[in-house]
Amino acid sequence: MPQDQPNSPQDRTADREARYAEFVGLLARHDLSIRRFIRSLMPGSEGVDDVLQETAMECWKKFSDFSPESPEDAANEFVRWACVIARYKAMSWQRDRSRDRLVFREGVVEALAQSALEHLDQREEERQAIQHCLSKLEESQRRLVLSVHSPGESIARIASETGEHARRLYSKLNVLRGLLLDCVSQQLSEDLGHE
């Protein structure tokens, strides 16, 4: 065996470490986009973290296959590559739980994945549009919209403070969500119009 083989164990370790650092860098920058993509394919937030983790592991296992066509666009390509794996993982997670109440069937996951891939790079615009639209609401409306997500806050609590029926608050919440959705899609279409 030749003495000067280039892949000495030390080299391989160093190579692997560099590769790992690259991987972690890409994943850290894009894990929220990937998470959002996975969330889009699942009916609830249950299981999203499991699928994200499985996806990250699988991505690392297959990372040697990942070869971006243009280095400038590596980040973008990485997200799309990871989302293909994520789609598969989200589908099989739901298939394993097809007896459960709320899981999407395969055709639905497939259709959603296609649409979601088209909007992968819109996340930041969407977030800004949401903030803009939220700022148009009254404070009490904003509180209601955020109550279901805020730690220590809840519809039940608002109901007991204001004396309004929780069920009525809940239907108000859905009216507000609808208004926000309309506002967000209008914002986004205006943004596109400026391009």
Add this chain to the structure above:
Amino acid sequence: MNEHIRGSIFQLIDGTISDQDFERLQEAIEADSSVREEYLRAVGLNESLQELAIDSAELSGNEKAKPAADAPSSVQSSRKSFLLAVALVLVVVIVVGDIGFWIYRANSTDQPETLITDREDETTQTQIAGHATLRRAVDVEWPDEQRHHLEGDVLPNGLLKFDVGLAEIDFFCGATLIVEGPATLDIESDWSVRVLNGRLRATVPPAARGFIVKAADSEIIDLGTEFALNVSPEHARLEVIDGEVEIRGGHHDGKHLLTGHSELLKGEEAPTNIFQNLTTASELQQHREKANQEVFARWQNHSQELRNDERLIAYYPITDSQQQRAVENAADSGSGRDGLVVGPVAKTNGRFGQESTGLQFDRHGARVRTRIDGEFQAFSFACWVRIDSLEHRYSALFMGDGYENGEPHWQIRDDGRLMFSVMVDDSKEINYFSKLEQKMVIDAGLHRVYLTEPIWDLTKSGKWFHLAAVYDPKSRRVAQYVDGQLVSEQEIEDKYHISTLRIGPAEIGNWGQPFRKTPVFSVRNLNGTIDELAIFNAALTTEEIHHMYEMGKPLGY
């Protein structure tokens, strides 16, 4: 965007969607790209709001918000696995998050909710009293003093007690309990329940955060996801399966429990493995499927026997049918009396769930046509039907086309009364004042409509019923049944007596040939589903009707 679809999307995100709406939404997502876009945008909105809510709570130093390390909500645990990402997110929020406006807007509450148009008119809105629904029930045995609930029932305020079996209860706030009998619960509101006895698993999605379960002298406030509870007269133990709960009152007032932690709320230390084999949602579903297969098989046996009954005029066991357009007549009278699906009849689940078939007539043009020639001496009609709403003045079950002499009409009025009638003399014109139309109208001919008391209201929407009507000219008796019980028995007076009965061209689920042209009368499609119909040339006895109900009833009845 269709408001119903949008509502379903929000319900799905909150985990409160019904199985039926979920199925419809899945179909819409597959078929319609605009629904897909709307769903994705709604998920995006939900996720962004969640990020914003948590970040703003953290940054504004909200005391109630825990530092990420000891609040393992679903959002935060995902971030824990990517610590670097957490740092990045926080930077982004500090840069773009306009914290100023929260403080600025806080003073402008004097014009509240200007954006909300008052869509809910409480006075005209149909209301149902109750706080929860019984989603699924497997082998539940109700004690005599307790109302016997069926799957889909709205559960009112008050005690809910059962001796054995498994019940899955959805509170309107979105929280779900899987309760194992024997159990006694006191349902207090959409947001609160007291557990007097029993073992349960509680699942609380984000929209239902704040849901309160009371046990012993404590209140358990769920701050998200899942916990188990076991209560007996002597002791009460709580264990957090995933997430976080807060205990108020009792010895542990103010204490927070996290995933895996357990606390005794009352009594001495009980055996340690009290939560072993606590039923999960998917186990409940498996039990349910097994039990469902048993009742389905029981009906299939019965149905095979019934086919040989020589008194049958026609028999349509739709629930067991694989046919596309034909609705097979399984009686000896043969395929000449097969029905034919016409118009937008949707194939949907029958009363035994996914393995069975039902025909849904909710679109105006939907109908099954058949033609049954011959003369008969008596009629017995029996069908299994699920009524979603009574949106027309009359909703058709089985209708003779022209309503000529001797032909039957079997339908339901919008006040929930069953109506059975046979045309006695179609040559006579009867004039009367119609309250509905506020004018004199000419009726079709001499006939009498035999009405029951109201048997249906909106709380029974989506539930399966066995309905039967017996018309017996010989004994001059009309009897009507709901779920095997006699609900009405009337005499056929001389004036309305007719001894030769016919059917001819007829329809199931609609009426093809209305003779009066006002809109309130002309649309009679049943907003519901039929999955079995039998017609006999005989007056069946109460025992026979009851037997059909017992052999054919779906799970949980």
